[in-house]
Amino acid sequence: MMVIFENIRIALNQLMGNKLRTTLTMLGIIIGITSVVLLLSLGQAVQTSITSQFEGLGASLIRVSLTANSSTNPLTQSLAAALADESRAPAIAYAMPTTSGNYAVVYNGVEDSISVTGATTDYLAVNDRTVSSGRMFTQTELDESAPVALIGVDTAETLFDDANPIGAQIRVRSVFFQVIGVLDDTGGENDDLIVVPITTAQARLNAARSLTGVPVINQILVKAVDSEQVDAAIDQATRILREERNIGVDDDDDFRLFTATTIIDSLSSTIETLTAFLGILAGISLVVGGIGVMNIMLVTVNERTREIGLRKAVGARSLHIVLQFLTEAVVMAITGGVIGIALAAGGSLLITALVESLPVAVQMTSVALALAISAGVGVFFGVYPASRAARLNPIDALRYE
Numbered sequence: 001m002m003v004i005f006e007n008i009r010i011a012l013n014q015l016m017g018n019k020l021r022t023t024l025t026m027l028g029i030i031i032g033i034t035s036v037v038l039l040l041s042l043g044q045a046v047q048t049s050i051t052s053q054f055e056g057l058g059a060s061l062i063r064v065s066l067t068a069n070s071s072t073n074p075l076t077q078s079l080a081a082a083l084a085d086e087s088r089a090p091a092i093a094y095a096m097p098t099t100s101g102n103y104a105v106v107y108n109g110v111e112d113s114i115s116v117t118g119a120t121t122d123y124l125a126v127n128d129r130t131v132s133s134g135r136m137f138t139q140t141e142l143d144e145s146a147p148v149a150l151i152g153v154d155t156a157e158t159l160f161d162d163a164n165p166i167g168a169q170i171r172v173r174s175v176f177f178q179v180i181g182v183l184d185d186t187g188g189e190n191d192d193l194i195v196v197p198i199t200t201a202q203a204r205l206n207a208a209r210s211l212t213g214v215p216v217i218n219q220i221l222v223k224a225v226d227s228e229q230v231d232a233a234i235d236q237a238t239r240i241l242r243e244e245r246n247i248g249v250d251d252d253d254d255f256r257l258f259t260a261t262t263i264i265d266s267l268s269s270t271i272e273t274l275t276a277f278l279g280i281l282a283g284i285s286l287v288v289g290g291i292g293v294m295n296i297m298l299v300t301v302n303e304r305t306r307e308i309g310l311r312k313a314v315g316a317r318s319l320h321i322v323l324q325f326l327t328e329a330v331v332m333a334i335t336g337g338v339i340g341i342a343l344a345a346g347g348s349l350l351i352t353a354l355v356e357s358l359p360v361a362v363q364m365t366s367v368a369l370a371l372a373i374s375a376g377v378g379v380f381f382g383v384y385p386a387s388r389a390a391r392l393n394p395i396d397a398l399r400y401e
Contacts, residue, residue: 030337
């Protein structure tokens with residue numbers, strides 16, 4: 001251990017003896033480690049942010065939508081009714097038809113473009129939400145296409161500021177709706193919306209019809225009985241949809257079923273691939289930095305040839321010479337790695353300050369990986385100069401000018 005500490009002390013003295021050359025040598029490693037650590041941290045932050053957003057969709061919620069080639073055969077409420085048939089799909093608790101779109105919403109001179117969702121009275125149960133104030137619309141209001149609406153907390157803040165929105169009349173396009181309730185605060189994008197009876201949305205906001213004159217819907221929200229029966233619910237929903245839409249045995253589905261988990265897995269895979277690709281690009285600077293370390297160590301060996309000869313003359317073995325120069329290379333690389341980690345930490349703080357919704361933090365695993373990479377670069381690119389120094393003949397080294 002004493003030999004190792006002594007080698008580290010000598011290495012530090014050598015590095016401090018020529019600060020400019022040392023800094024320029026470490027620059028490639030500093031840039032590489034900064035890039036790798038910052039990209040890993042940013043990728044993790046993006047993945048965490050996306051996961052938290054989509055987890056709000058519900059673990060047992062399945063969304064049914066159409067593919068691009070099914071415009072002539074749209075989704076209808078009869079399909080939702082078929083999916084809700086307990087005798088055909090025992091794993092499905094709810095199958096709610098929905099229609100949605102962005103509309104200009106006005107109240108007391110304040111105008112904003114807000115997503116308006118048409119749903120049934122199952123909306124709260126399907127989405128695991130509650131009404132923080134007011135009430136949900138009733139089945140009677142749904143049947144009668146009543147112009148009533150529930151709004152999210154962000155919508156309430158935008159349109160009403162601190163005023164009580166219950167009972168107020170808001171205008172969606174040219175239709176007036178009475179606000180009867182405010183939805184609970186989820187802390188996400190689902191807080192800026194308006195929910196109205198689907199019959200009202202179809203009659204007053206979106207009059208789209210199928211070729212047979214049946215009102216069309218955007219998607220169907222299917223909720224499994226519990227999270228453990230999601231796969232069974234997907235299988236049952238797929239079978240029913242294929243039957244109802246008369247899809248042949250050899251034909252592909254013209255609809256899609258996806259859950260929060262499938263979205264998260266797909267996006268996470270994409271983010272991981274992109275992060276790995278960018279990490280490889282950042283790693284190129286590490287190779288350049290490593291070559292710089294090797295080059296400087298070779299120069300150092302030439303500059304200290306007489307010192308090597310003197311050490312060998314007084315009894316130093318080749319192993320001692322190898323350890324000394326290898327330690328210098330590793331210390332140089334790790335020092336560059338530490339500086340790179342510090343810069344990455346500063347960069348993560350800057351990103352967090354600029355984008356509050358994306359908190360970036362340097363993970364300890366990234367720090368450990370960066371230090372390991374730095375040490376690896378030092379060892380890999382320091383072995384040849386160290387071995388070259390160890391192979392010098394002491395007599396020739398002492399005569400070296």
